[in-house]
Amino acid sequence: MQKEVGFRRNVYLIMLTILGLAVLIQVARSQLVLQFKHNDEHLKERAAIMARAAAPDSQAAGVMTDELFCLAYLGDDPPSVELKENTARTLSYLKRQVQEVDLNTDVIDYKACTAVLLATGELDALESGAGLEEFVHHGGAAFLMTTPVIGDRFHQMYRKLGIIEFEYPVLSKGVRLLSNVLIAEKGLEVGEEIVSNVSNPVELDAESTKLIESEDGIPLMWKRQYGAGNFIVYNGDKLHLKNSRGLVVGGVSMMQPDFLYPIFNSKIFYIDDFPSPIAKGIHPAIYQQYGMELPTFFQDIWWPDMLKAARLYNVKYTAAVIQSYNDEVNPPFRDPVDQEWHQLVSYGREVVKSGGEIAIHGYNHQSLQTNKAIADYLGYQIWNSQEDMEESIKEVNRYIKTAFPNFTPMSYVPPSNVLGREDGREALKKAWPEMSVIASLYDTDYEGRAYVQEFELSKDGIIEMPRVTSGYFETPYTRWLEANTITSVGVFSHFLHPDDLLDHARGRDQTWEKLYQDFSDYLERLHRTYPWMRDITSTEAGFDMVNVLQTKVSVTKEPQRIKGVVDQYKQPLYYVLRTERKIAVQENCTVQKIDENVYLVTVTGSTFSIGLGG
Template identity: 30%
Template sequence: GDNDTFRFLVVGQDNADLRKALDYTLLSYDWKSAVVPVLSIYDAVILVNGIFPVSDSRLLEYTTNGGTVVVISKGDVQKYIPDLIVDNNVFPMPKDYKLPFSKSISVKRPPSGAVNLITSSSQDSLVWKINLGLGQVIFYPLDLLKKEYRGLLIQVILSQLPISIQPIVNSWSMFIDDFPLPAYKRKLDIITREFGDITDNEFYYNVWWPAMKQLAREFGIKYTTFFVANYNASVTWPFSFQEYTNTPQQLLALKELLNSNFEIGIHGYNHIPLTADRWSAEQLDLVLSILKIFLRNTLGKSYIPYSYVAPDNIIDLFGVEKLLKSFPSIKVIGTTYRGANTLSEFEILFDKVVVVPRTTYGYYPEDTLIANSVLALMSLGTYQYFLHPDDLFSKDRNPDGKTWKEMYESLRNFLSTMKQYYPFLRNQWASESGDVIYTFFKERPIIKKESGSISVSLPIGYHLPRYYYLRVSGPFTLYGGKIVYSYGNLIIVEQTENKMEIRK
């Protein structure tokens, strides 16, 4: 590669999570099975299953001259870790915040003189660094190299370099799955205990929805809601709309949404995932064409759906293809980042639709919502959040049997914390966020460095603005961009011209 490209060297066996973590940064890296002769061109060397202390003479020379070596490996002691406390130098965290963890992992006791980067409330040193010559060695436990912690590793590395830059999406979206939804005039114990003699219809449309609109006003949030017509299990003709007909509030809510600052996405005719093992090709084509006619008749010709959420967050390529055949306007398919199925990574399919695996969900526990969101910000500079109107009376989603008031307070606190600590983040409809994510992956910036300065180039015709996490020690001048927000050691930069330079 070019000597002046900002790049990492990874040494060791392949590791899917490390590869994905690096891919999501858009930064360049080389992956080799052994240490290469020339290391000076690399901004960091990452050793998978590496050994500490470092003994390879080339690595020692590299660190002596100012290089950073990251050793990712098992430690020498197995410990139960209650939580993770991330040093604010690594990434800005909410005050006194601990990432919930509660797992036993293999850690390595640091040598004397080491600086802790990630600790726990039981005073464990989990991630630490030690100076070596003009450079440093960072130890990172292999057990922390998991899907949800990918961003943590990236921030540990980038925060310790003399100068670093990371392209970010800078967008977050709030998906309201299953709304407007059918209701059944049920009087459920958990509702009547709190609100007296009301039905699920009245809860959704007279309690829950007004509360959500209040939140949107308070925090300036643009929701995308995902309409579902029925919860029947039909996968063959005839496809009835009886549940929709029985819930007149659905139409009223759709009309209201049409004239609001919210986006209406689609969740489906019913809640059966669009997969080859659940639908025949013929019946799926049919039901989607019926849904399309229904939407046109209900919302008018001007309504165009851009966002889709997969029921149960499950969809396969067969389903995606069928969906796009009936609804070619769809740009975003929402799934979940917690999924084990194939479509649980940010990716572009058929060169046009973005899979957005939502990172955060539900109303509580608040510290888990924050953890999932902040870890996603570390990885890509985006978090994608979803909830449902019926979370209150779902045993899975309200395991503690909390009241609506308690759930609402938790949700409000979460949104408030994110807004307070990450005010630079743009809130967008799902479709807008999808566009930004599409551009992010399709139009890669070229990042070069020379003598402590960094240049970021986007070919003519690429979309602006673009956003970055920037870290520079000491004063610098910025050309072709502007500072959006500064945490001191971490700066959010907006690139406004095709070439941006950070000069020291």
């Protein structure tokens, strides 16, 4: 009897275990199915975007308010033109209307301007008299965007800018943020190797609010009330840089009360060259520490660690597949000997199951371009024709389909961030009609090799969505670029390569344990600084970005509230609101404090209103 009961109990236990396993397998599979269903929806959404991109009024959503930003510059002065260009581009993300005024030939029409941005330090180029000062005194806002030149007009107005004493320009070293001009980064210090400015050593009066100073104590950016309006002064010469756009937006959003601007709100993380044929053999340090060859190390140590970090700190990976590391540029390309199909399947499944996305990096790592100097620099072959490039792209798509028949890749990451604009890009479009997003580089490439992008929908319907930073750990420069990009457009977009850890510079010759600690610290700090950012994969972020760019919104200010109307509301839209007032009743939106006087506004309906009290 006793024996039989024990036997029965065992049978039940075994049955329960089997049932449990079956449920687990179903859950895992349904997550995959869910992701692939998502992919179907994306394909439909892509068709809609293509149709809208072709429509004649596709640029109509570019302006959100009736404010006019008058942007004055000197057309015969290249630094001034560069600053004007960077500012105009930055303001276009804020959906503000800009009127450019070349002070060589024109004067500012103050009556028409809501705010004046001065993209030159040559104050003597302004109209004679005191038009600018009067404009501010009567409630206008003016942003002096570069170190003022000490001349007649400066002598006439410096006290109104809050300056008591001044000296002739010097090189100021580094920056120290005394305010949250960059969101959530009050206190950030960046050294002179990253930022140095030509600045006037000045002393400010008590009514001026210092926003930034150099590490050697020179005021670099401040706000000064004058009459009913405000001056913002940037006492440096670096706002023409893409990496300083956050300061431009910070200044613009601080010079007027209650400033609302759209952001994309996306935290995107790419793993380039993954899945790919991982180098076989032994790496001395890895072997010494783990007693493993490289493929085993990446499978048993590296990947579980990466998944753990993603879970803990809210990251979703977009993994960019490479089929082969051969340097073949002549077809046929079919089934290269080094491809690792089983790894594509097993890593690919886990990427998707963890909420990530599979993207394409290439058939091989030979950038799709035909410039010999660039190919020589990278040690690559050049392609003989666009048709050959097309064949290679067809092959990697075919290869991915053999592993994931129900999935269509939609994002592309160019190898080495290099892509021929005339040939490579065209080859991709032709061979891979579902390609929706190209994710290359945001920051300026002074060598002119990289495929550098803005966040935009190109006329042919391809979503240009650049990556901003890279690597397993943060550096002072990536921190600076990150903060400026998040404050200006609300995007964190980052990439790394699995084998960066084997690289002398990118891995710093550290053990994986130490490097992984740095990586975890980095993601943890990011999550702590911007807990509100949405972790999202490439194609999803691309479509959401297009929604922000294409949705026509009109925002008006009333004494007690900000009101908005969204044309053809589809999905939540995100805004940053900077205000010193209290947030009162909200309609069709939520307002979440993300820093002192800074809020994330999530708009959830076709009309919305943010009440402002106090």
